Amino acid sequence: MNETAKLELTQPPKTRIQRKNHALILEAALEVFSTHGFRGATVDQIAAQAGLSKPNLLYYFATKETIHVALLSRLMENWLAPLEALNADGAPIEELLGYMHRKLEMSRDYPRESRLFANEILQGAPRILPSLETDLRNLVDAKCLLIQRWMDAGQLAPSDPYHLIFSIWSLTQHYADFGVQVGAVLGTGAVDFEQAHQHLTLHFTRMLTP
Amino acid sequence: MNETAKLELTQPPKTRIQRKNHALILEAALEVFSTHGFRGATVDQIAAQAGLSKPNLLYYFATKETIHVALLSRLMENWLAPLEALNADGAPIEELLGYMHRKLEMSRDYPRESRLFANEILQGAPRILPSLETDLRNLVDAKCLLIQRWMDAGQLAPSDPYHLIFSIWSLTQHYADFGVQVGAVLGTGAVDFEQAHQHLTLHFTRMLTP
DNA sequence: CGTAGGTTTGACCGTTTGGTCAAATTGTCA
């Protein structure tokens, strides 16, 4: 019966058609949620974007919120990955510049994911606050310890590691979340990520070099 | 008749009651729009927050969009002011640190305005893109010329003035727009703006000192 | 006072919204 739909939420889809439509729906939902926010998006919109009828879409995801949660939880993994890759055995400045670079690449290649995340945080993170307070916090704590060691060893100019990470987040995500504004001010209509990368490299090199 | 309501949109309200309810509605709308976005906010919500009945609210603002536009246009003025205050006769580094400081104060004192703006940009700036392409762009152009002169004169370390301004925007607004995330990671639940100010001062001092 | 204009409200309307359901269609596999 409709237990099928519920099973898919906890377990990966099984049939060929399920896999296809599952992906189709998440792709469409990402497009709609990222530009209109949760409450601003409609199920009809998502269904139309996915090329499915509304009842058909609701056959795969029982509610609008289910889709949103699925998107967010999938996002959190990809979101933490670049920071996890910060390597204790690497050269400190290069490691942090690399992290900045990976985050900027994500802004360039996955701006919708960035805006989806921004929307969620702007609204007070009603659905992912617990994950921020545990998963994200633990990861940041660990990496800040590492950064602090680098600073203590004189390999990085001293500063608050937490705020240093915040600055990497904000500077890189700005080019995705506020891309429209950047484009409007530069008169180009879109972000030049090569330019942004050069500036951020200069920026953090000055900031981090002891 | 209801020409009154239309007049109020172009001219400031006249009677005592009009002034009071006008302010009441904008305050309530700021609260609701800034957390739910335009489409996510409902007129009933705004009316309830303002302590007015829905028809009464619509007596002062003909449509939901009218309220939103009123909020945004009022915001744009306050938004440009700190950058306008950048003084060509001041000491370059102190001037830019001062601008950063004013922007950070706005994040601390007017986080809802910051989130309202962020929501609008995230959704592609459908209502204020023209203003960004003219007012904001002209202002930024002018100030970037000034900054470039400072750099050419060796009073500031050279970098791209436009991206330098973007970095001030993103680093300061981050503490308002992503305040929930910052609080969750630090475990404090809220942003310590004194800490943030110290870090950003250090950050930009290193970035700007020739 | 009184009355004219400003203000407030309950009842209402058409549309959109998230979601349901039985029936029809399609896919799978023995």
Added chain:
DNA sequence: TGACAATTTGACCAAACGGTCAAACCTACG
């Protein structure tokens, strides 16, 4: 092929939505 499960759909529903309107209510001011 047949038969059972998986998929798709049109019709539908209750609630929420933005907005309207006439009538009732205030309030300033001569």
